Amino acid sequence: MTLWRALFTETKYECIRALRAPAFGVPMIVLPAALYLFFGVVLQLSNRTPQIDIAIFAGFAVMGVMGPGLFGFGVFVAVEREQGLLKLKRALPMPPSAYILAKMFMTALVALLVTMIVSAAAFAAGKVSLTAGQWAAFGATLVGGALAFSAIGLLIGSRAGGRSAPAFVNLIYLPMIYLSGFLIPLPKSFDSVTRLSPAYHLDRLALHAVGLGGDAPMPHVIVLAGVTLGFGALAIRRLARSD
Numbered sequence: 001m002t003l004w005r006a007l008f009t010e011t012k013y014e015c016i017r018a019l020r021a022p023a024f025g026v027p028m029i030v031l032p033a034a035l036y037l038f039f040g041v042v043l044q045l046s047n048r049t050p051q052i053d054i055a056i057f058a059g060f061a062v063m064g065v066m067g068p069g070l071f072g073f074g075v076f077v078a079v080e081r082e083q084g085l086l087k088l089k090r091a092l093p094m095p096p097s098a099y100i101l102a103k104m105f106m107t108a109l110v111a112l113l114v115t116m117i118v119s120a121a122a123f124a125a126g127k128v129s130l131t132a133g134q135w136a137a138f139g140a141t142l143v144g145g146a147l148a149f150s151a152i153g154l155l156i157g158s159r160a161g162g163r164s165a166p167a168f169v170n171l172i173y174l175p176m177i178y179l180s181g182f183l184i185p186l187p188k189s190f191d192s193v194t195r196l197s198p199a200y201h202l203d204r205l206a207l208h209a210v211g212l213g214g215d216a217p218m219p220h221v222i223v224l225a226g227v228t229l230g231f232g233a234l235a236i237r238r239l240a241r242s243d
Contacts, residue, residue: 077157
């Protein structure tokens, strides 16, 4: 009961803090839907098909769920570690796992909110028509996939300082979006680079969820699970050793 009470309290205040942060709350939640409406709806292309509309929608949704994990862990953990908050939390009568789990739940909730807002924008614009099962599978895929970016962000937060963490996150976030090829088509020569990006694999799983995937989903699941466990283990080990 102590673990659940601590986890609930930590998650509650993590969500409040995230939503109140000027650089995180509104931009992280609203910006993906705004970009989708501008580039995916307002700027119409003459050769658009329903499949292309869904692929564009999925790409902006993937972009949206990447941010909460990378910035929510990468920046917040770095600032808290630099300010000595992690030392204080170790001295509190609270299970050590509650700190990480609360941030994971916060990331999942924000990712779900981002997915819902982008989905509502696509539905209202009449660009995407999916069944209830496809909507549910799409949302579950994106929320689960956001954990991989949480692990990457946690590793950044465990090593970078509070001032440098945003720069490191952007150095990963922005190139990953462009080099994944789900928003801007890349030449075939970039295929090997594209497949190194976790965002590419999450986008492929998102397309599978809406019935557009043309390859087997299991390799993408394995890659995202490996990123989550590998980066997460390295980050937790680093935090356990930090003073």
